Amino acid sequence: MDYVFMGLIFIFSIYLFFVKDFDKDELEVDHPESLSNLVRYLLFGTINSFFAGSLFEIDWLIWIALYSVMGIIICTRSKKAEKELSQKLTFAFIVLLFFSMYRVPTHPASIENYINSKAMFKCVNRVECVKITPVITDRNEIKTKVEILSVKEDTFDWYLLFARASFKLADDKGKVEEIKAVNICGFWIEY
Incomplete structure (x- = not known):
């Protein structure tokens, strides 16, 4: 249509x-x-x-x-x-x-779409994400390493002219990885 x-x-x-x-x-x-x-x-x-x-x-x-x-x-x-x-x-x-x-987006789904557009992360729901990284073995072979990361904290703040968001992802060992980004004119910029 x-x-x-x-x-x-x-x-x-x-x-x-x-x-x-x-x-x-x-x-x-x-x-x-x-x-x-x-x-x-x-x-x-x-x-x-x-x-x-x-x-x-x-x-x-x-x-x-x-x-x-x-x-x-x-x-x-x-x-x-x-x-x-x-x-x-x-x-x-x-x-x-x-x-x-x-x-400027007004809904947190925009930051999820941005994270999913990156080749490394795939977030299926707001509870956990999958991190996909290539790893080179001892025999010079490339293998894919898949980690399931839980979402510890996610924030989204909308301020008329820009938006700010962050995701804190933690693996099984407790290592926390944070993704922070600001949206200006519809484009997410990580900082």
Whole structure:
């Protein structure tokens, strides 16, 4: 169903920006003539990237939508030339701020997905994780070592512009391994 919805959005945006009798006079009032086609492509990219990224959960498409919006902001010109740059920068900052707030996860499942995306760990539930590491034997053979680690403590804190999480994993011998990460604009960064 998502493919059908995305196909309809794609066809409608092609019709809207490239096929339909586009009012060039209205567009050229806001944009110089040389930038009118660029603005069309940026609008097309913004709409399709945003919906495709949201529907199919592809993170990098959301960034294309953001950069397209920033390009549209830069291409616009205001009536008063002296305030133009400060208005554009203020508006671009507000768009970036809202975008970063939109991308920060509000649920601890996001950190679990991040840990599962790493090749070394697989967490099936919130109680225990499996650590998979390659080990080289005395005969220069590579073997896989599998350890079951219990989750001793997990925290997740959401702060409007970023999120912070940590996992403490312990093996049978009591050795504790901690994973700490901060999420900025939807990307987990370990520290």
